[in-house]
Amino acid sequence: MKILFVYPKYPDTFWSFKHALKFISKRALHPPLGLLTVAAILPGEWEKRLVDMNIANLKDKHLRWADYVFIGAMAVQKDSVKEVIERCKAAGVKIVAGGPLFTATPEEYPHVDHLILNEAEFTLGPFLEDLARGEAKHVYSSGTFPDLDKTPAPLWRLVKMNRYHSMNLQYSRGCPFSCEFCDITTLYGRKTRSKTTQQVINELEALYRAGWRGSIFFVDDNFIGNKKKLKEHVLPAMIEWMKKRRYPFDLATEASMDLADDEELIRQMIRAGFEGVFVGIETPDDRSLKECNKFQNRNRDLLAGVKRIQQLGLRVRGGFIVGFDNDSPETFESQVRFIQESRIVTAMVGMLNAPKGSRLYERLREEGRLGKDVSGDNTDFSTNIIPKMGYERLVAGYKEVLNGIYSPNAYYERVKAFLREYKPLEKRKRGLHFRYIRYNFHYLDAPFKTLVILGIKDRARLYYWKLVIWSLFRRPRLLPMAMAYMVYGFHFRKVFKTTS
8 A cells, every 4th residue: 555644734823833933944843743643553564655735745746656645634724625635536546534623523524535533543443454355434433532552653754854843742632621612522531541651751762763853742732631640650751761861852742720739740840851831821810711611720820820830940831712701801901911921922812712522612502603614723813603792892802912912012021021030941961962953953044044034124123132132131041042932923923913
């Protein structure tokens, strides 16, 4: 068999970091981890190639070569998926598709030859058995969640690593919480299922042996879902491995807000190489938190929690949402105030959407308040919800928030405030990794690009020079971080086109 893995394009959104990646001559943030894991499950003797449309064009010769095209995608890639399917049909090549998009809405893809839904550890095997007998069915699904102790490491040899900013790994699936707007528990369950400690170490070692040096993102929806296992087994082993290998990786992940309650866990994560964590804060309004069943964020001082995490050395990226039923015109101002005071530089704010499979989707369908299909991108001023405050007022308020946190004055002030308070990670004896240059040599011209684009061409260049000079004299060790955040800000302004 000749298998072509195709990863559809992402649109230009906050999450793509497209405009920031240009400064370091990278094409995409992360490789397609799901497809690489499926590739490792398929028979080893099959020929396999990968086309990630975020870094390369899908060509007709690729389709002519393949016996089957395997597509994996999320909702935000829907438009590109449609294009890929049309091209495969025109080329006469059969399609196998899976991932969150197809699992959530399989009825929308009748022209896909084989839908491998849910998790591949359970549904891919039966498909392969039927395929060998010439009896492959249209849909394969499972209502059972597999253990991950047999999940293979991703097939990294398919990836052109120098095209990406970061590699990615998965330690666990599932989340113990049940936020109304989230479909993760539908897709992966409420029980945290995780790989063994040895699997994690083996996957880090595989990336190390492949030559990767730099950033790795653990894509878990809640990395700390099983704190006991992390603290007693996984993190101690990671700390030992990272020390032995002289810290070749900078790690980041996603976690729930209760991370702030466990100083020991935070310190262990830092010793294991973690530098940043994405936290779903959503809103400082307790009424809206109650509405969306975000109980892990209630009855706590969210601002103090964020500051505690950052003061210990983990940089917080925050997720925020506007458009809850309990939101009012004052909500937008309070979102801006919270983000500015928390010093969360990378604040991802989106409009509330109801993905199919979420409890919110079911509730609003019963209430007759669902509009057009969800785009998967909650930053494009679209929502599939008929908001109580009215769509026009919600969009106007959303724009108020964007201008309040991404306008040059507000953004640069937030960066400076963060740098002033930030305590760098503990000093590590990082080795001189020559292979780091192999995958990151494009970073060498980043300061020049930053100088030209942000210091000369950008209309916000005055803020750039003020922050550069301040950093040089006040926090010189953090100047590279300041430069990175300035590049992020450029991307945010490009995506949202803030006006103030």
